[in-house]
Amino acid sequence: MPQKTALVIRATGAQGRGVVKHLVRTGWNVHAFVSDPSSDRALTLKNYGPGISLYKGALSDPPSIEAAIKGCNAVFLNQMPTRGDDTETREAQAVLDAAKATGVQYIVHSTTLPLNDPDIRTKLDGSVAAPAVFGKGDVEELVRACGIPWTIIRPGYFMTNLVSPLVDLIFPEFREGKFVSCWEPDTILALVDPDDIGAFAVAAFNDPDKFAGRILTCVSELVTVKDVVSQISTATGKDIDVRYLTKEEAAKEAARNPMMEGQKLSKGLHELVDMEEVKGYGIPLTSFKDFLEKNKDALVPNTDGKKVEIRLPSFNE
Incomplete structure (x- = not known):
């Protein structure tokens, strides 16, 4: 049987790492598209197993894409959100x-x-978060019309937003034991472990007869904010001081912390999820409890209260 090879865009990102890991586990070779093959993040990919080749490139540089895609049977396409242009x-x-x-x-x-909502363009019109969502919808249309068999995955709120290093950016006070958000205690979060996105993607690659032409909701677990905080508190052995912002307070906080818009956008997403359908795909899902155990070295709050250096992924990574 000929060796299967996949190009993974943004291979050092949370989703990309999950895809690389599951591809290697099921016998694929991987062309990992990265901005800096000498970085620790890129070199760490090699630890997932044999058959991984690093390709330096940028999505703004078509020749680098063409070099990386040669010899590939499949492509995992994921991008940073739009910056308000095309x-x-x-x-x-x-x-x-x-x-x-x-x-x-x-x-x-x-x-x-959010693209599971057929009215999302009307609901988000004028919102700061609109370009990030609408850009994804525009690319979906390109993929559907490209003439190559496809599967689209629509993931929920990343569990990785709740651990280091991203938690320092999204919830700046969390490392000091304070959880401040625009959510309410009973807000239900549609959480996804990015590693599960990798499992979904590779399931589609390995069984195109089952998954071609389908749009898959990828959510690992529905969990209330109260339970999220409780599980983190249990996992860290630390009490967490929780503060739920009013609408007015959240608006002021958003001016200081633009990541607040992501919190707002995540509210109500559970209504767009049929967990029985998700489970029906037959792909194992990671509970939030298991995610915390798997990522215990990245949990906050910690004992020293020290912030870590945050490195945001570039648009071309």
Whole structure:
């Protein structure tokens, strides 16, 4: 049987790492598309197993995409959200053009859960978060029209937002034992372990007859905010001082911390999820409790109250 090879865009990101890991486990070779092959993040990918090749490139540089995609049967496409222009669609089109030119047989594209709402464009019109969601929708249309068999994955709120290093950015006071959010205690979060996104993507690559042409909701567990905080408190052995902001307080906080918009966008997403359908895909899901155990070295609050250096992924990574 010929060796299968997949190009993984943004291979050092949370989703990309999950995809690389599951591809290697099921016998694929991987072309990992990274901004800096000499970085620790890129070199760590090699620890997942054999058959991983690092390709330096940027989505803004079509020749680097063309070099990385040669010899690939499949592509995992995921991108940073749009910056309020057409960058995301232009760069996605470059990937799709290269895929068609080189004979790629399958595309898995990861977008965002709010697109499960057919009225999302009306609801978010004028919102600060709108470009990030609408850009994903525009790329979905490109993928569906590209002529290559595809699967689209719409993941929920990343569990990795609740551990280091991203928690320091999204919840700046958390390391000091304070959890401040615009949620309420009974707000239900549609949480996803990015590693599960990898499992979904590779399931589609390995069984195209089952998954081609389907849009998959990828949510690992529905958990209330109260339970999220309680589970983190239990896992860390630390009490957490919780503060739920009023609408007015949240608006002021958003001016200081733009990541607050992501919290707002995550409210109500559970209503777009049919967990029985998700479980029906037959792909194992990671509970939040198991995620915390798996990532115990990244949990906060810690004992020293010391912030870590936050490195945001670049748009081209």
